[in-house]
Amino acid sequence: MKLNYNKKYFLISTIILTIVIVLSTIAHHIFPWIMRVPDAIGPYTIEPIWIDLLTLDLGSLIISILVFYHSVKADGLLKAVSFLYGSIIFTGLEECFWILSGRFGLIPFETYFFTKGGMWFIEIPVFTCLGWYIIAWCSFYISRIIFTKKGYLFHASIAGIFAVSFDFFIDPVMVNLGSTSIYKNAVGLWVWLTDPAQCFRIFSIPFYNFVGWFLVISIYALLYEYALDTKRIERIGKTKAILEFYGLMPIFLAITVGLIMVAFFATTPLFGINLMPIPP
Amino acid sequence: MKYKYKFLPLIAIILFYLMELMQAVNVSISQGLIIYLILGFIMPLPLLIGVIVAFIKLLKEKNTE
Numbered sequence: 027m028k029l030n031y032n033k034k035y036f037l038i039s040t041i042i043l044t045i046v047i048v049l050s051t052i053a054h055h056i057f058p059w060i061m062r063v064p065d066a067i068g069p070y071t072i073e074p075i076w077i078d079l080l081t082l083d084l085g086s087l088i089i090s091i092l093v094f095y096h097s098v099k100a101d102g103l104l105k106a107v108s109f110l111y112g113s114i115i116f117t118g119l120e121e122c123f124w125i126l127s128g129r130f131g132l133i134p135f136e137t138y139f140f141t142k143g144g145m146w147f148i149e150i151p152v153f154t155c156l157g158w159y160i161i162a163w164c165s166f167y168i169s170r171i172i173f174t175k176k177g178y179l180f181h182a183s184i185a186g187i188f189a190v191s192f193d194f195f196i197d198p199v200m201v202n203l204g205s206t207s208i209y210k211n212a213v214g215l216w217v218w219l220t221d222p223a224q225c226f227r228i229f230s231i232p233f234y235n236f237v238g239w240f241l242v243i244s245i246y247a248l249l250y251e252y253a254l255d256t257k258r259i260e261r262i263g264k265t266k267a268i269l270e271f272y273g274l275m276p277i278f279l280a281i282t283v284g285l286i287m288v289a290f291f292a293t294t295p296l297f298g299i300n301l302m303p304i305p306p
Numbered sequence: 307m308k309y310k311y312k313f314l315p316l317i318a319i320i321l322f323y324l325m326e327l328m329q330a331v332n333v334s335i336s337q338g339l340i341i342y343l344i345l346g347f348i349m350p351l352p353l354l355i356g357v358i359v360a361f362i363k364l365l366k367e368k369n370t371e
Contacts, residue, residue: 085325089318096314099307157322164319165353171312171360188356192323194349198342199329205336206329229345304341 031264032103039111047145047152054146061149062129067212068142069203079144086153086160093163100167104264105254108271110159114147116246116275117158120238120282122148128219136219158242165189166247178251186244193239198229198304226296230304233296237289241282249278312364316357323350 029037053060072078090110097106126149128137143151162185169184201214218232226233252258253271262270330342 089321092314092318096311096318099311160318160322164315164322165356167315168319168353168356168360171363172356184356188353191352192350195330195345196326198345199326199333202333202337202342203329206332305337305339 032107035264035268036103036107039107043111043114047147050146050148051144054143054149061126063149064129064139064217066139066141066217067207067209069207069212069215070142071206071208073208076144079142082142082151082153083144086156089160090156093160096167097163101256104259104268105250105256108254108268109163109250112250112271112275113159113162113246114155115272116249116279117162117242118147118150118155119275120242120279121150121154123279123283124238125149135221135224138216138218138220140216141213142215161189161192162243162246165192165243166250178248182244182247182251185247186240189243190236190240193236194229197231197235201231202304222300223298225290226293226298227300227303229302230300233293234286234290238282238286241285245278245282249274309364309368312367313361316361316364319353319357323354 054063070078072081094106094110097109100106101109124133124137125139127133128135129139140149140151140154143153145152147155165185165188166181168188169181173180173184201216201218203214204212220232222230228236249271253274254267259267327346330346334340334342
């Protein structure tokens with residue numbers, strides 16, 4: 027069977043990402059000391075817990091397949107594959123940066139960690155990466171449908187606003203999910219470690235998290251629209267366009283992280299304030 | 307792209323939203339606090355309004371074809 031360029035790209039990138047996920051999953055579950063995985067009980071609701079984890083991973087996978095199918099129909103296989111794996115890598119690395127740099131003392135404050143996940147991408151559960159993918163593609167697509175005549179900078183900003191509005195709801199719920207668990211000492215789906223006196227909070231969640239959501243979705247949408255513009259791909263060729271897409275990723279990631287840092291330190295006068303606190 | 311496929315992301319995001327809303331209901335019940343449900347209906351309004359507007363635009367697109 028002879029595969030065309032796009033299918034080969036899909037196959038090779040799937041294999042590479044699968045290897046990374048398998049290795050990360052083994053490291054997380056069998057060798058937790060490598061990444062200094064904190065000891066915490068996640069918000070499990072079913073026993074045995076592997077059924078809970080499987081349901082979570084499968085649920086997000088099914089919705090992701092729906093979204094992926096649409097993106098293939100809308101933008102073609104090459105761009106759809108790039109958006110899927112690009113979003114997993116971009117958001118995954120951004121989150122890992124905060125989690126691991128906080129954990130290993132590379133930044134002056136601790137951030138957060140995830141407590142529950144079957145498959146892992148470094149220190150992020152795969153269902154979270156897929157959640158990012160679903161929100162990123164849907165927000166971006168909706169903004170493209172509504173504002174057909176606007177440019178990609180506008181589409182990216184609107185997609186960021188859609189995503190952050192959703193997170194204002196998700197985050198407070200997920201960090202309190204422990205109360206629904208079958209285990210009494212269970213914590214939320216993720217745990218914030220940032221000292222409340224050392225950050226500005228909204229709904230008891232650090233403000234820089236919401237800034238992060240807006241920036242990650244907007245900047246990723248910008249990168250996608252710029253590097254994988256259809257006319258540009260025709261002009262410079264598929265391979266060069268893909269290489270540029272992944273090659274520009276570290277630069278766009280650095281910009282994202284830098285801007286989040288700026289937002290964190292810009293709110294210094296508001297440290298200790300918790301707008302509309304939600305009881306734990 | 308076939309017309310019916312254009313609705314897939316709208317269906318996907320609504321499914322995702324309902325999954326999260328279900329979790330909010332569970333947390334609200336277990337903690338006896340309605341705040342999570344209020345957040346669930348108010349905060350994602352920009353996104354939900356976006357979904358509705360996109361849905362209407364897609365329906366209009368069909369009617370003008």
